[in-house]
Amino acid sequence: MADDSQGSRDDVRRFRRNYRDEVDGAALYQAMADGEESPELARVYRRLGDVERRHAEFWAQRIRAAGSPAPPPRPSVRTRLLSGLARRFGAGLLVPTVARTERLGRNMYDDQPEAAATSMPSDERSHAFLLGEIRGGVPGSSLARLEGRHRTPGGNAVRAAVLGANDGLLSNLSLVTGVAGSGVLPGTAVLVTGLAGLLAGAFSMALGEWVSVQSSRELAERQLAIEADELAALPEEEAEELRLIYQARGLPEEEAYSLAKRLLDDPDNALDVMAREELGIDPDERGGNPWTAALTSFLLFSIGAIIPVLPFFWLDTRTGVLVSAIAGGLGLFALGAAASLFTGQGMWKSGLRQMVLGLLAAAVTFGVGRALGVAIG
Known part of the structure; x- marks a missing residue:
C-alpha cells in the first residue's frame, strides 16, 4: 500500500x-x-x-x-x-x-x-x-525574406551581450581588488587604476570586435562576387545545387527543382536566394556593421566594468573594496541569472554559481595583491 x-x-x-x-x-x-x-x-x-x-x-x-x-x-x-x-x-x-x-x-x-x-x-x-x-531556413515562396533573419542566431547575440558585460565586471573587479589589496595605494589611485582598466578593456574588446566583423564582411563580399560569377556562367549547375538543398530539407524532387528554377529565373532575386541558401549569408547584412559591433562591445564592457569602480569615487580604500565586492557580486548574480534565460538552467543556480566563481577570482587577486604589497612594503 x-x-x-x-x-x-x-x-x-x-x-x-x-x-x-x-x-x-x-x-x-x-x-x-x-x-x-x-x-x-x-x-x-x-x-x-x-x-x-x-x-x-x-x-x-x-x-x-x-x-x-x-x-x-x-x-x-x-x-x-x-x-x-x-x-x-x-x-x-x-x-x-x-x-x-x-x-x-x-x-x-x-x-x-x-x-x-x-x-x-x-x-x-x-x-x-x-x-x-x-x-x-524555411523553403517556400517567402524564402528570401525569411532566410536571413532566421539564419542569424539572435539568442546568441543576447548571450554575447551578457558575456560582454560579465567580462568587464569580472576583469575590473579583479583588477581593483588586487590593487586595493596591496595596501600601498590610496583610494584615488585605485579609482584611476579601475578607470584605466575600464578604458583599456573596452577599447581592446571594441577593436577585436571590429576586426572580427570587418573580416567576416570582407569574406562575405568575396563569396557573393564568386557566386554572382557562377550564376552568370553556370545557371543550370546553380539550379541543381539549390534543388539538392531543398530535397535535403524534405521536398519531393520535382517540387524542389520547380521551386529552385522559379527562384533563380528572377535575375533580381537569384543572387539573394543563393547567398542565403548555399552560403548562409544575408546580402543585406553581409556579416554586420563593424562600427556598430565595436560600439556595442565597448558599451557593454564599460557597463560591466564601471560597477566595481563606482564605490571608489566616494569611499576610502578599505571600505571601497568591500562595497566594490558586494556590488560586483550582485552584478555577477544578475548576469548569471540573465544568462539562464537562454541556457534553461535555474536562475538562482546560474546566478549564484556566477557570483561565487567571480568573487573567488576577486579574492585570489586580492590575496596576490596583499602578498605583493607586503613584499614591496
Missing part, C-alpha cells in the same frame, strides 16, 4: 512537471507569434502553441484524475521574461533557444505510458524537426 501511495505521488509530480513544461511552451509560442513579422511563421507558431495547450490539458486531466488540483496555467518567470523579449525584439531572437529545448525534449514522452496511445510523442519530435528547419 505504501508503495502504491509513493508511486501515485511520483506520478502526480511527473504529471505536474509535464503540465508546467507544456504551459510554458504554449505561452512561449504565443509570444513568438505575437512578435513575428512574417504572417506565415506567425501562423506556424500559433499552431504549435495550440498543440502545447492540448498537451497541457491532457496532463491537467491526469492530475485531477489522481485526486489533486491542477495548477493554474501560469507560465514560469523564465518563460514570462523570454516572452517579453520575443514580443519586444521579435521571435527570431528566441528561435535558437527554443529549437535547442525542443531537440532535447523530443523523446520526453517515449517512456511515459500515459502518452503511448496519444499523438504526443510524435508531436514532440515534429516540433523539434520544425524548429530545426526554421532555425536553418
